[in-house]
Structure formats: C-alpha cells, structure tokens
Amino acid sequence: MNPKEHAPCYIYDQAMIESACEELKKELPGFTFLYSIKANPFEPVVRTIASHGFGADAASWREVEESLTCGMTKEQIYFSAPGKSEQDLRNARGKCTIIADSLNELRLIQKIAEEHHTIETIGLRVHPLYTMGAGAVSASKFGVDLEQIDELKETLKQCPNIRIAGMHVHLRSQVLDAETIGQYYEDTMKTALLLKETCGIDMKFINFGSGIGTVYDAVKEKPVDLAALREKTAVLMEMNAGLGAKLIIETGRFVVCRAGKYVTPIIDKKVSHGTTYLIVANGLNGFLRPAIAALIANVAKGQPVGGMEPLFTNDNEFEIKVLNNCEETETVNVVGNLCTALDVIKNNITLNKAEPGDLIEISNAGSYAYPLTPVQFSSHTVPEQYLETPDGKLIEH
Ligand SMILES: Cc1ncc(COP(=O)(O)O)c(C=O)c1O
Known part of the structure; x- marks a missing residue:
C-alpha cells in the first residue's frame, strides 16, 4: 500500500497480530485466551483475533455486542468492569458471562434473575490480599475485597438465583518479568482454592487477567520469557488437577501494540x-x-x-x-x-x-x-x- 494516499491513518499489520496470538497459544498451552477489546476495538482487528480462537474480555455492554458481531460465542465472552449499570446487566444477561464487580452488583443480578425466574451463572472479580510484584495491598475500586469474605458469604446467602462459577483478578498491565507474572498466577490460583473452600464456589473458570507486557523500547526492554513463564505455570496445572477449572489469560497490548x-x-x-x-x-x-x-x-x-x-x-x-x-x-x-x-x-x-x-x-x-x-x-x-x-x-x- 502507499501510505501517502491514506494518511493520516492507523495501519494494523494482520500478520503480526496473528503471529502474536499463535505465540501465546503455543508458549502457554493449557490456557484459554481472551482479547481485551478496549486495547483496540477496530472490528477487523477483533475479527482476526477471534478467528484464532480467542474470546473476549469485554469492559462494556457495547464491547460484548461487538464481540458477538465479530464471531465470538456467548460462552467465549466475559463482561468485567466496575460500575455496570442495571441496564448493562439486563442487556448482557444470556449474552456472555457477567463478572460481578461488587456486592451491590450481586444484588442487582439477583433482582434481575428473580424477575426472570432463572439461575444466573456468573463470575466474581476479587480484589486479593497480594500484589503483582509491587508495593503493598491498597484500596481498589475493582472487585470485592477478599477481606470482606464474611459479607460476601452473607450476600450470597441472599442471592439464591445466583451461581458463582468462576473468579477474575487483574492487578497490573505491562509486566515483562516472567517470574513476577508466574508468582501472581500462583497466588491467584491459591485464592481460587480458598474461595472454593470458604464460600463453596464451584470454580469452573479462573481468570488471571492480563499482565503480560509488550516491548515498547527495543533497546531497554526484553520481551517476557514465555518459555520461563510456561515452566512457572506447571504448578498451576497440578493445583488445577482436582478442580478442572478453565484457566484464562486476558491479553490486550501483547497481541496488538x-x-x-x-x-x-x-x-x-x-x-x-x-x-x-x-x-x-x-x-x-x-x-x-x-x-x-x-x-x-x-x-x-x-x-x-x-x-x-x-x-x-x-x-x-x-x-x-x-x-x-x-x-x-x-x-x-x-x-x-x-x-x-x-x-x-x-x-x-x-x-x-x-x-x-x-x-x-x-x-x-x-x-x-x-x-x-x-x-x-x-x-x-x-x-x-x-x-x-x-x-x-x-x-x-
Ligand atoms: C481487567 C483487564 N484485563 C485486561 C486488560 C488488558 O491489559 P493489557 O492491554 O495490558 O494486556 C486490562 C487493561 O486495562 C484490564 O483492565
């Protein structure tokens, strides 16, 4: 192509996107991948990524809709964001897996499910008691604090129309150190097992969020050593043996930046x-x-x-x-x-x-x-x- 005829414009290289998708699949077997639509929602890009078997990490109702339009199935789409409105939740019901982000959201989902006489199978975003290699745990607007586990149990008792089938954590983006990411995955897995035990949650999926970074500065930065990360994930596969949960990794920038x-x-x-x-x-x-x-x-x-x-x-x-x-x-x-x-x-x-x-x-x-x-x-x-x-x-x- 001759960029002169089109500029100013963005040009996305399909072959590079496809090879990044395939690299993740090859290097990290045993995981299901979700593309974080917010990183680049241009439909031809999303369709390309969907064609490589990736599902969607959708952060809004419109991203859920776009994921469906681009060929993803409702089983492949996870809707996770803070502050979903009641209308968002109504729209998304039956179109994806909703990840509740707060106790209030759980109550709203319960209300909607009750109205429809259904049992809603959803996930829960958790704000855990560890960080991803940086600093101390602090307040967050994302997810339900693990510290509030008693309140969570109480709320779940009042939500008979909700079945929690999985957990989502995302703490950081753009991490290039495989050791840090691997440790974070292990901590997240332990939290999933704890939640299963303490709240009786049947963990059908564990969504580790994103974290895998991309190289912006080829002189100063090195890509994540995915082979080393794969080795670190062997322990996850063992921990998951008795659980059989779908292990999910989200990725945005790694595949498109x-x-x-x-x-x-x-x-x-x-x-x-x-x-x-x-x-x-x-x-x-x-x-x-x-x-x-x-x-x-x-x-x-x-x-x-x-x-x-x-x-x-x-x-x-x-x-x-x-x-x-x-x-x-x-x-x-x-x-x-x-x-x-x-x-x-x-x-x-x-x-x-x-x-x-x-x-x-x-x-x-x-x-x-x-x-x-x-x-x-x-x-x-x-x-x-x-x-x-x-x-x-x-x-x-
Ligand atoms: C919950 C969640 N998942 C995934 C991502 C994607 O992150 P990245 O583009 O660094 O892969 C983000 C980015 O903000 C996020 O908030």
Whole structure:
C-alpha cells in the first residue's frame, strides 16, 4: 500500500497480530485466551483475533455486542468492569458471562434473575490480599475485597438465583518479568482454592487477567520469557488437577501494540528562535499518547516516571521516523496543527531531513491509541484505520 494516499491513518499489520496470538497459544498451552477489546476495538482487528480462537474480555455492554458481531460465542465472552449499570446487566444477561464487580452488583443480578425466574451463572472479580510484584495491598475500586469474605458469604446467602462459577483478578498491565507474572498466577490460583473452600464456589473458570507486557523500547526492554513463564505455570496445572477449572489469560497490548503504526503528513515546516518545527496533521487529535509522553517528559525534567496505564507507559515508548530516503538529518520539534502548545509529538528529535508532504510514522500505535484520542478536537478530519493483510490489502471495516 502507499501510505501517502491514506494518511493520516492507523495501519494494523494482520500478520503480526496473528503471529502474536499463535505465540501465546503455543508458549502457554493449557490456557484459554481472551482479547481485551478496549486495547483496540477496530472490528477487523477483533475479527482476526477471534478467528484464532480467542474470546473476549469485554469492559462494556457495547464491547460484548461487538464481540458477538465479530464471531465470538456467548460462552467465549466475559463482561468485567466496575460500575455496570442495571441496564448493562439486563442487556448482557444470556449474552456472555457477567463478572460481578461488587456486592451491590450481586444484588442487582439477583433482582434481575428473580424477575426472570432463572439461575444466573456468573463470575466474581476479587480484589486479593497480594500484589503483582509491587508495593503493598491498597484500596481498589475493582472487585470485592477478599477481606470482606464474611459479607460476601452473607450476600450470597441472599442471592439464591445466583451461581458463582468462576473468579477474575487483574492487578497490573505491562509486566515483562516472567517470574513476577508466574508468582501472581500462583497466588491467584491459591485464592481460587480458598474461595472454593470458604464460600463453596464451584470454580469452573479462573481468570488471571492480563499482565503480560509488550516491548515498547527495543533497546531497554526484553520481551517476557514465555518459555520461563510456561515452566512457572506447571504448578498451576497440578493445583488445577482436582478442580478442572478453565484457566484464562486476558491479553490486550501483547497481541496488538507493536502491530500498529500511525502515519501522518507534514503540513508545514518553520524555524523559530533557531528551533525547527515540523507541523503534522492530526498530532494530539490523531494519536494522543505521544503528546502525553511529551507532556510528562516536560514536567518530569529527566526524573523517571512510572507507567500510568493506559495513557503512558514509559518515556521512550515510540519510534518516530520520516518516511523518506534523505541521507541528511536534522534536529526538530515534531508538533501537531492544533491551537495549543501541548500538541507535541516529540521535541528535540533527530530525524531524516524532511519537507512538507513527507510522512511521519510512529510505532507502537496498535493498542490504547485511536480509542483514547480526542479525534473530534478542533473538527479536523478524523484519521482512518486500516487492517493490512499479508498480501497488502487494506480492510476498512
Ligand atoms: C481487567 C483487564 N484485563 C485486561 C486488560 C488488558 O491489559 P493489557 O492491554 O495490558 O494486556 C486490562 C487493561 O486495562 C484490564 O483492565
């Protein structure tokens, strides 16, 4: 394809997405995989992932609907999010496995089930008594505190129309250390066994959430050693032998982040007080994350800043290049065309010397990119999204 004809646009590489899906399946046998739709809900992307046997981690009713549209079955879709409305729960009933996120949600599900004279089989999101390799346990808006197990038991007694058949935990994203992830899986498995014992929950599934990170910075980061993680999971398989639960891993960025790039044209070039600016179409309002990274770099003044998922991962999370063959380089500020000085892609970066009409390409644009971007801001043309097939065909919807 010729990106010049389509930019500003996102291009997702189908072959890369497919190979990431297959890598997880091959390296971590014994698990069922769910794709976290929120990472990239572009339908051709979701259909591709569904065709590799992945189910959905849906965070809203609309994501449940999209998962069904993209070919996933209701048995493959898990709807887990804090603050589901009664309408969300009514919509989702019978269309997926609902994961209750609070005691109030349990009561709401009970009310709806009672109305329909049904027994609803659901899961429960748990806020556990361990962390995923970082810091002490603290308050969380996600799930039911394991500390409240007595209250949970009481609530379940008042919910005869609910059958809890599984558990969900998700604590962190973007972890690259196999040891940390493996330990977290083991802790989660122990919690599932505890809940089975103390609350009599028949654990048909244990959803370990996500955690497996992707490489943003190929110089500083190493991919998760999936073979080492597989070895760590041997103990899970043993612990699960008597239980027979479906073991689930969620994944968003691992399968899509590196498969995406954002391409946008340089509209203008100017010099101010000795600084050269390349002004591109749809900067902050085409791909928000670089603007946030630049803002954080500006405020942090060289101090390390931890991840703030999903808006910011690290200070070197993109590769930016000019798509021309110019052998001369120059140091520039790449900025967008909005009427705000915060519309910065990257300051002080050395790139191939560029002129208006050349294209800028930014990597790692496959996850938490388009959906997080305020594309309506200033009423510019909204970038298109394309899935590029291995034979170079562009799928638009
Ligand atoms: C519950 C849950 N599962 C899975 C994910 C996906 O995380 P990642 O894209 O890091 O795989 C998220 C991300 O926020 C999440 O909240």
